[in-house]
Amino acid sequence: MSVTTTQTMTEAPTFVEATLDGRVPSGPVQTMWERTKFEMKLINPSNRRKFKIIIVGxxxxxxxxxxxxxEQGYNVECYAYQDSPRRAHSVAAQGGINAAKNYRNDGDSVYRLFYDTVKGGDFRAREANVYRLAEVSNAIIDQCVAQGVPFAREYGGMLDNRSFGGAQVARTFYARGQTGQQLLLGAYQALARQIAAGTVKMFTRTEMLDLIVINGRARGIVVRDMRTGEITPRLADVVVLGTGGYSNVFYLSTNAKGCNGTAIWRAHKRGAYFANPCFTQIHPTCIPPVGEHQSKLTLMSESLRNDGRIWVPKQPGDTRPADQIPENERYYYLEEMYPSYGNLAPRDISSRAAKRQVDSGRGVGPLRNGVYLDFADSIKRLGEKVIRDRYGNLFDMYENITGENAYKTPMRIYPAPHYTMGGLWVDYY
Ligand SMILES: Cc1cc2nc3c(=O)[nH]c(=O)nc-3n(C[C@H](O)[C@H](O)[C@H](O)COP(=O)(O)OP(=O)(O)OC[C@H]3O[C@@H](n4cnc5c(N)ncnc54)[C@H](O)[C@@H]3O)c2cc1C
Structure with missing residues (x-):
């Protein structure tokens, strides 16, 4: 972590002009990570327990x-403010996780996942890191399976795939609409094993209040025990922050109120660089706001766009219910504007398109602030059971919130702040 200033928590942050060095290795992107790993110094197993690592999150x-x-043998302390590691917000993730396994033999590859991700990120991501993500994606799926994550499987037993926006291949591994919950249970089991083995000490309901910086390096944290209020310093050789995103800088987002961005802000106040705060994803498929009393919005997973068709009435101001609007008076705007991706156009493109439709007076629902996501065609083609098997929990969640049965009438959706790609600046390694 790069540090440029030292200050107390009450002072306003100091902004320092600096040239950032991402330390991206030279040479072809395909071999960078293998080479970098090889060139790194190793720590032998019997020396690892001498190093203490603090992980927040x-x-x-x-x-x-x-x-x-x-598991590697380091001496780890893990801190979280929830009462159990299983309550981290990752539990809310729904649709799935991408990997370039090419199980469908539909032309996928590590390079294509890299390409789609760079393009989907509006060419603003650091390419070397995106390639590394694509490269390790397959190993992540293997690790999750080894941890017992029950990904959806096809009849023959192979892992099933569906698509996410911005892709023309099926590479999303999923567990119904609750993939994050299942992934988190897998990670938690692996964590619990290490807690039992004595290599990880878990501190729940413990909030990081500040970062301790010694000689320009993060060497500890100040924490508050949320039960007793006691404040203590904790020192280590290395501090790792895995404390989630900052979508809640927006008034309403798909994140719970607990996702408050405090840890990264506190590190930034101690001099860590904060980069690209505007690199924020507005997700196209959330339940539209219903009034002023809400504290958050609810995501309807992107995976629904595999089987749902997005449309609005062609005529602005049309207040007829969906089932009374004939086919030739419906505007399937994503299918018309982006035929090669159709309803799976990238998230930013789909979000902007939905906003344009609502702004033009074609919004649907009581507040005219949504667009339809319609499953009628898929239900006719595949049967309701298939749709229920794929997305049942999402349809139930939608009905609990809106009182509408999305097997019978189209869902209403609208974009909402969801995911943040900016944050604490990191170099390649
Ligand atoms: C509704 C929803 C659906 C999503 N669906 C998908 C999906 O289908 N596929 C996908 O790839 N991604 C999805 N995402 C994004 C994905 O869930 C997140 O990017 C990811 O889970 C974040 O993991 P994390 O470990 O960084 O953060 P979190 O899971 O938010 O964990 C943060 C941790 O940091 C701790 N913490 C934070 N601040 C402090 C502090 N000051 N002191 C102590 N501890 C602190 C918390 O206690 C917690 O343990 C979704 C996100 C949402 C909100």
Missing amino acids: SGLAGGAAAATLG
Whole structure:
């Protein structure tokens, strides 16, 4: 972690002009990571327990890091403010996780996942890191399966795939509409194993209040025990922050109120660089707001766009219920505007398109602030049971919130702040 200033928590942050060095290795992107790993110094197994690592966060990032480093033999302390690692917000993830296994033999490859991700990110991501993500994606699926994550399988037993937006292949591994919950249970099991083995000490209901910086390096944290209020310093050789995103800088987002971004803000106040805060994803398929009393919005997983068709009435101001609007008076705007991706156009493109339709007076629902996501064609083609098997929990969630049965009438959806790609600046290694 790069540090440029030292200050107390009450001071306003100091902004320092600096040239950032991402330390991206030279040479072809395909071999960078293998070469970098080989060139790194190793720490032999009997020396690892001499190093203490503090990990803040027990979600998919922090929890998996703690379990892995604990298994390697490091002396790990893991901190989270929830009462159990299983309550990290990762539990809310729905639709699935991408990997370039090419099980469908539909032309996928590590390079294509890399390409789609760079393109889907509006060419703003650091390509070297995106390639590395694509490269390790297959190993992540293997690790999750080894941890017991019950991904959906086809009849013959192979792992099933569906598509996410911005892709023309099926590479999303999923567990119904509750993939995050299942992934987190897998990571938690691996973490619990290390806690039992004594390599990880877990501190729940413990909030990181500040970062301790010694000689320009993060060497500890100040924590508050949320039960007793006691404040203590904790020192280590290395501090890892896996503390989630900052979508809640928006008034309403798909994140629970607990996702408050405090840890990264506190690290930033101690001098860690904060980059690209505007790199924020507005997800196209959330339940539209219903009034002023809400504290958050609810995501309807992107995977629904595999089988749902998005449309609005062609005529602005049309207030007829969906089933009274004939086919030739419906505007399937994504299918018309982006025929090669159709309803699976990338998230930013789909979100902007939905906003344009609502702004033009074609919005649907009581507040005219949504667009339809319609499953009628898929139900006719595949039968209701198939749709229920794929997305049953999402349809139930939708009905609990809106009182509408999406097997009978189209869902109403609208974009909402969801995921943040900016945050604490990191270099390649
Ligand atoms: C509704 C929803 C659906 C999603 N669906 C998908 C999907 O289908 N596929 C996909 O790839 N991604 C999806 N995402 C995104 C994905 O869930 C997140 O990017 C990912 O789970 C974040 O994991 P994390 O470990 O970084 O953070 P989190 O799971 O949020 O964990 C943060 C951890 O940090 C701790 N923490 C934070 N601040 C402090 C502090 N000050 N002191 C102590 N501890 C602290 C918390 O206690 C927690 O343990 C979805 C997100 C949402 C909201």
